[in-house]
Amino acid sequence: MSQLQFFIALVAGGLSAAGFALSFVTPFEQALLLKAFLGLGFLSLIRFFIPIGLWADGAFAVLGAVAVLTSIGIFQPAPAFFWMALIVAWLFSWLFVERLSKVLAPRLSDNAGLGLIIPITFGVALLVIWEVVTRGANVPPVLLPPPSMIGAQLANSTGILWADFVQTFVKSVLPGYVMGCLAGLVVAVLVDRSPFLKAGLLPIGNFMSALPIIGIAPIMVMWFGFDWQSKAAVVVAMTFFPMLVNTVAGLNAASNIERDLMRTYAASYWQTLMKLRLPAAGPFIFNALKINSTLALIGAIVAEFFGTPVVGMGFRISTGVGRLAIDLVWAEIAVAAIAGSAFYGVIALIERGATFWHPSVRGGRA
């Protein structure tokens, strides 16, 4: 047992003991599960004499989460031992994750399935704390709704959320992303061929990439109208320069020895480009594609703040706040986060297949 684990276990047991003692102030039949959990937490202190398995800590964490969640409505306002139980439950989940990751660390790649438990525990703990704090402390839902309310809204308004997803992601993000990245790639090749463009265009590219998107967005709306075209244009402007800069750097990745070898084969410029330099630039290009995948979604959503037809993620987020439909805003944020992560994940998977030769992908294996 490491020093950190020892400390967490001590605090969890001690807090349980204190909470257990405090809980006797209220009538016994109230919140029986909560009291049982605190009592068990107190008993966990025997670990300093008899070792307890890490799965027992996991069970403690689950029991604690259930106990706290089911007793939210019982007290108004929630007493101190309720909050202590929340902290204890969180400490147990921390202890569990801490111990599990220590066990898995030496051979994590062989335990991918088991390794997933760690981030899932982390995420669930976050949701439980959010739910308990917002509902237990009666935070007004217009300031921060509990996750259960957001989940209900997510399930109830699938029609609205789907229409917004199609408008923002399918119509604005994807075309803008493809156009911006392709243009960046083509211009990068041109820049690479011409010293004049390299000296003249690249500094301007860097300058343009620093332009604030909230400055570009209203102008694009004026130029291309309110519908998805102006949002796609913002996405093009945002994705073009990361792609350009990364590809230019990537094209220089092939070493002189490799280029000299191509020359001894009497390879033409295009043959060298297609067979050596572009593949060598692959990791750089995929880097830009990954950066752009999340950038594109942000750009489209922000661009929708500046006038849209009455559909789209950005529209819903910006106007939902005004009509106090905060749960719908959070549901929209959840959809955007999932869509952005999935998009990034797809690009990362393609990268793994396309640049299989790169050390970062083959993990140092020959």
Added chain:
Amino acid sequence: MKKSIGGLLVSALALSAAPAFAQDALTLQLKWVTQAQFAGYLVAESKGFYDEENLDITILPGGPNIAPEQVIAGGGADIIVTWMAAGLAARDTGVPLVNIAQPFKRSGLMMICPTETEINEVADFPGHTLGVWFFGNEYPFFAWMNKEGIATDGSEGGVTVLQQSFDIQPMIQGQADCISVMTYNEYGQALDAGYGPDNLTIFNYTELGNDLLEDGLYVMEDSLDDPAKVDAYTRFVRASMKGWEYAAANPEEAAQIVVDMDETGAATLEHQLYMTGEVAKLVDPADPALDMATYDRTVKALLDQSIIKAEPEGAYTTVVTDGL
């Protein structure tokens, strides 16, 4: 010794000064940026009418990303200026707002269409694009379309709705056939841009009987349990109405006060003077009480459009206006 004399002096000063400084502090959140739409409150502050009522008022400007209902729910303000539709919708979602006074008797909302769009009456709307403000300002439009039976979801035989910026750009650029304007603000911009009754078809929400109550004063319900608060609200409304009266009688001075109080420096004297004159037509400084007929119509329109789910109870109180 020196210290104790100093202490005595300080406490003596505090005792003598305390009654003069013990003003009731209230924070007012405006619905929009500092402009003559709120001339009454700005003039009352500037001319010391609040001080006369022993009030210390902090006026917070609003803006396109500020929802007054959210500010008051978070405890950032004591009183807010908002439209009744937004206020009742907020009440419906769990922010217990109560109307304590309604200085604005008529709506300043209009929809204007250039004559070349050949829209002359409501029946001509289908197939056209209409600009609407959102962020809680969309309710009167949707209630109107609902009353006329015109679909707004982009389906056949309905209208296309566009989220409009807070200016007349969408009309000038031809992105919308009709746009929303306030009589006291954007309509003035249209007049400056060469539009007017000759080349515009104007749909005035008030004249069509579709107006919902705008710019009322709202507080949180639980604060009305405290008699001291109710007393402070009463004095606040009294001083504010004095401000409105003064603004209507002295538009030039009121416009100058607004320009001086606008910290962003965006307000121009000419536009604020126009706005002061137009706003004066909507406000009745003599009677800030809520008109029940208009209230009932507002509630019905919101219920018909299911913006609110249940008939609101206790959404207004006359305790403040009765005490004037």
